[in-house]
Amino acid sequence: MNNPAIIRINPLDNVAIATAIGGIGKGDSVVSGIVAIEDIPMAHKIALCDVHPGDSIIRYGYKIGTANRFIPVGSWVQEQMLETPEAPSLDEIKYSAPIPNPVEQLQGFTFEGYRNEDGSVGTKNILGISMSVHCVAGFANHIITRIKNELLPSYPNVDDAIALSHTYGCGIAINAPAAIIPIRTLHNLARNPNLGGEILVLALGCEKLRPEKITGEEAESDILYMQDESLTGFEEMMQAALQMAERHLKKLNARKRETCPISDLIVGMQCGGSDAFSGISGNPVAGFAADLIVRAGGTVLFSEVTEVRDAVEQLVARAADEEVAAKLINEMKWYDDYLGRGNADRAANTTPGNKKGGLSNIVEKALGSVVKSGSMPIVDVVSPGDRIKKKGLQFVATPASDFVCGTLQLAAGMNLHVFITGRGTPYGLAMVPVIKISSNTKLASRWHDLIDFDAGPVASGEKTIEAMGWELFQLMLDIASGKKKVATDVLGLYNELALFNPGPLT
């Protein structure tokens, strides 16, 4: 029921969104049998049927409010006509098993990846140098430059060499309860599938974070200490580092891509620099592709606690079982407490700009963010810094802060990243390909060499969410297989990792 003038995300919705630049004019026929009875601005809602007092207003397939008056078909559904659902306390949310909604499993889709010994699969073949403390980061940068100049030309199957920089490791409360988060993040980052199981750590020697916390005990791993008393001067340290790197480059270089099932894909979904179209075009297209990945047996991660906090009831309703629901609520509680300790309000509240952009309340805003996760059941909830243990759609509980979220999704095991933006951000990560989706064609045209996929044709009505979702799905497989390169890989435009350390500095 979409046309150039409106878009409806879910068949259950009784409202649709005006998408044309000028909005909808009074008397316009927006779809068969429905005529606008007043002017409706762009990104605002039109009633698709008569809505009576007490009826639910449904968008994204979920109730965003209750009508407090009669809203005739074709009218502008405005903020003051809705009563916002009372936000239930996290202690009061009841779980009931979802109504089974069998979907067709997808067969026969594969991609070409690098199989690792632990069973995971890389979409890139990268040498990663972990570090136990920020002190050594300057030296690590020198090592990376030397590896690129002196070693990589001899190892053509290795895509890149990167330093896993962070500002943790010393001057921190290593025994504080929250320290477990950055520590396990560093441990799991070193195990990201795209680093091929080759774990090498540049250490200082006197730092609080022992490098063995990163390597773990089971791994065949290397640690180089700058304070090693057998090394005299900068160049000897450098040679020791280059020798360590070369041992691992040899192993990485011997790897070849092989055909892998979609169940080896771990796709992290994220959005940032959103605009009024993000929830209309980019996020729904990404959500449709997310469903395809899950239906084909793969894994999709979505995150950003503060973005989705106000859609918690809808998320709990999608939990695959009671344990998952409980985990979800616990993570939300942890975050509420964390924000409370810092005297911070939840940041997901609608702003005046949001409301002008057509978002009636915080539930509608959160649902627009959640829609990029698709519609499949949530099979697990992953604490920040932890690695996933299941396949399927999972909630990785992270801050919404773009690079902190990305870093934690990398630790969770992400090997392919999808990032939706409306206003534009040069978001890039060296460790995984980042497919950047624009919510509108204007951005895709202006940032022609920074955007990989334009979901704008959905907003303009030229293409359907379904059709673009399939296009995106195919692009994801091509990029995971190394057949196409994302814009940030072409440009070499990467941001550093950003660790989540909820504990204090000392």
Place this chain on the structure above:
Amino acid sequence: MNNPAIIRINPLDNVAIATAIGGIGKGDSVVSGIVAIEDIPMAHKIALCDVHPGDSIIRYGYKIGTANRFIPVGSWVQEQMLETPEAPSLDEIKYSAPIPNPVEQLQGFTFEGYRNEDGSVGTKNILGISMSVHCVAGFANHIITRIKNELLPSYPNVDDAIALSHTYGCGIAINAPAAIIPIRTLHNLARNPNLGGEILVLALGCEKLRPEKITGEEAESDILYMQDESLTGFEEMMQAALQMAERHLKKLNARKRETCPISDLIVGMQCGGSDAFSGISGNPVAGFAADLIVRAGGTVLFSEVTEVRDAVEQLVARAADEEVAAKLINEMKWYDDYLGRGNADRAANTTPGNKKGGLSNIVEKALGSVVKSGSMPIVDVVSPGDRIKKKGLQFVATPASDFVCGTLQLAAGMNLHVFITGRGTPYGLAMVPVIKISSNTKLASRWHDLIDFDAGPVASGEKTIEAMGWELFQLMLDIASGKKKVATDVLGLYNELALFNPGPLT
């Protein structure tokens, strides 16, 4: 009263430290009239006079405990012989104005620096690119590379171009009470004297931290938005950035060093990777040089709240007036609360390793850290992220975390950095010269191209603290004048800034 076997830091001390590798043997004459009556291990204390029960044990000129038994001259003063002074609650510390101790002012010392319009003086001439949000950091790295390759060769008087990277700016609780710290830090970092007052900010457009918070209103500054709709594609953005950079490079390139009084020097003192000698050689030498700087009219900053927390009474006693004392106590309280919210213990407690290394209690440990500040009155206390307002010795309240402390000292206005290490750290900052001091000659020999000044001859008794303090003072002037280069500048070995954000991520 020092000789190859012992070292006494302050004339008031009634204990000295055994410095020889093998310690002091029973019967050794350590100094005229004093003979060891038992074996004393290296880094442990010998009584220089008879100490009676109830007498104070004095080290660094301060009471570190009360004797709980008779300790005859020449004996080993061990941990269990001292009662640790009861740590007073911060609410109970009483201030009494210090006894005037007039010191000879030093005249006639100068250095060659770059005078800025705001009156501050640079020791380097650097183009700094600030950024309002982490999103643009990858693009900023590309800009810096292009500036170095394409522009800097035409501007030979400019020493370097650097990006002031951080992970703040969005996904943060911008209205949380603690947000003021990172925001003012970024504002003041852009004003560091070594950046010549040229303020340019790379921004995205939709970030929570508005770039005007960095530029301020008074400054003649430049902001480039990546989301600027007049820019199409990466290369147009890059050209806009390079044009912005070039405007400022022209002005920086026209600057010349001129003779400046020591009152324009702002020296930040810090130690990290400390060993048993740090409090004996490196820190006291640095402290003596700090006194020379202050006596010559200059400014010295010391920091690291958790390192000095247990010497708070001694610090309060050095406060120049009651207001400074109150500020000092307030900052310590703030930090106690901050650590408490994260359920972290104070990290400055002595460890088993510290005790084995001869430190009897937490007061002695803290005094060993404080000694690098010298002995002058504390004329002001600076909150984290704030810029100094006075000249003379000042406490900048920062975490002990090395790079977080360094970043906050840069924001305070530091134009020369002294860093003391015993075990070795490759600490380096691009924005200011970092003079790295080793506490022992073994490290200085092994890290011959990473250490700038070896204080080991003090520990071995070959040189006095006074003599080496003067040597360091002279080296500081040479480096501030650009006549000598520090090791990290020769190697180009720099760490990123690390912002202090006590508030939550969202």
